[in-house]
Amino acid sequence: MKIAVNVHLKKGVLDPQGKAVLHALETLGFDDVKDVRVGKQILIDINTTNKEKAIEVAKKMADELLANPVIENYEIEVKE
Amino acid sequence: MKVGVIVFPGTNCDRDTKWAFEKIGAKVDFVWHTEHSLKEYDIIVLPGGFSYGDYLRSGAIARFSPVMQNVAEFAKKGGYVLGICNGFQILLESHLLPGAMTRNENLHFISKFHHLKVIDNNNKFLQNLNVNDIVNIPIAHAEGNYKVDDNTLKEMYDNGQVLLKYCDENGNELNPNGSVDSIAGICNKEKNVFGLMPHPERAMESILGGIDGIKMIEGFFK
Numbered sequence: 001m002k003i004a005v006n007v008h009l010k011k012g013v014l015d016p017q018g019k020a021v022l023h024a025l026e027t028l029g030f031d032d033v034k035d036v037r038v039g040k041q042i043l044i045d046i047n048t049t050n051k052e053k054a055i056e057v058a059k060k061m062a063d064e065l066l067a068n069p070v071i072e073n074y075e076i077e078v079k080e
Numbered sequence: 081m082k083v084g085v086i087v088f089p090g091t092n093c094d095r096d097t098k099w100a101f102e103k104i105g106a107k108v109d110f111v112w113h114t115e116h117s118l119k120e121y122d123i124i125v126l127p128g129g130f131s132y133g134d135y136l137r138s139g140a141i142a143r144f145s146p147v148m149q150n151v152a153e154f155a156k157k158g159g160y161v162l163g164i165c166n167g168f169q170i171l172l173e174s175h176l177l178p179g180a181m182t183r184n185e186n187l188h189f190i191s192k193f194h195h196l197k198v199i200d201n202n203n204k205f206l207q208n209l210n211v212n213d214i215v216n217i218p219i220a221h222a223e224g225n226y227k228v229d230d231n232t233l234k235e236m237y238d239n240g241q242v243l244l245k246y247c248d249e250n251g252n253e254l255n256p257n258g259s260v261d262s263i264a265g266i267c268n269k270e271k272n273v274f275g276l277m278p279h280p281e282r283a284m285e286s287i288l289g290g291i292d293g294i295k296m297i298e299g300f301f302k
Contacts, residue, residue: 009182013227014258016187065144068137068173070180071227 001046001054002079007067008039042066043079051078081301084111084121086151086167088142093128093164093281100281101125104298113145123160123300124151126167128220128279138181138223139169148174160204160300161273165221168265168275177268177275178236179228184221185258191220193289194256196264196278197247200240203271207302208295214251215292217278219264224277226259226266233260241267244276 009015017038025033044061046054058076067074083106087094098108101123111118118124132141142148148170155161155176163171171177184190198206198213209215228236236242244265248254255262257277265276280293 013182014185014225016183016185016225016258020187065140066136068140068180070172070229071182 001048001051003044003046003054003058004077004079005042005044005058005062005066005074006039006077007042007062007072007074008037009071010073013071054078081106081123082121083108083123083125084118085109085125085127086111086113086147087127088113088129088131088145090131090133091127091129091166093166093279096279097125097127097164097281100284100293100297103284104294104301106301111147113142113147115147116150118147118150118154118159121154121159123162124154126151126161126163126170127281128165128167131166131170134166134223137173138166139171139173142166142170143173152176155268155273158270158272162205162300163273163275164279164281165224165277168277169223171273171275176273177266178232178241179226179260179266181223182225182227182258183223184225184256189220189222190224190256192218194219194264194278195247195249195251195254196244197251199242199245202240203243203267203274204302205267205274205296205299206243207299209299212251214247214249215296216249216283216290217280217292217296218282218289219256219278221257221277224257224259224264226257226263226277228260235269236266239269240271241269243267243274244278
């Protein structure tokens, strides 16, 4: 089962990369961009067909390693 | 005094660090990241560099190397641990120090001498300096933008855990990277685990720009 863990900086933590992308988009003429946040997506292929179990394992992975709870939030997405 | 300098794949300040501690009379070993015993050492130093290529987050992978379990135990028993730059990031990721690092606010890798103000000297590391002393120490990092939640920050001030802040040559706050309150260095509540982004081991010879690092590192030998 393929699982995506999407990691983003928490609201309130300044995202300098997002800011830089925002300015670049403005330079390109995209005037109506309000905000940009850059995160990362970690794709994991877990050796199970049990969706609940896969989510549970992915959550554990995110808590222990993939996200840093001091500055980051994450969401888990089942791909297939 | 016996010092263990931990070496991870991607560490690159290990030799400077060894040399700096030897200069003030310590016996120094390199300790490879797969080692298990740290019993023989008085101080463990996590030097700067790019352990495990800074993959995922700086310090995040190094945290799970075999030696780090032993560093955590060593610290729990009251052993002195110093993390410099990437070593500081590893200590944060290992929860041996509070907070986390993010990218520098201006997105640049900043490499230059920077002045620091001593905020608290009631600890082993900075005991040779006075509060409000200004030292000039090189910084070299892309992820030195220190973040910590407000409650923890308040506790850190109350406990004397905020040790160093970035400033200009006159001591006025000057923030190169966006860190909360311009914080450059901290310690844990028990005051035996220290972390700072600046590199005292690069300020040991006047011919190389300054010797302010000597006073800092010498603190461990008093």
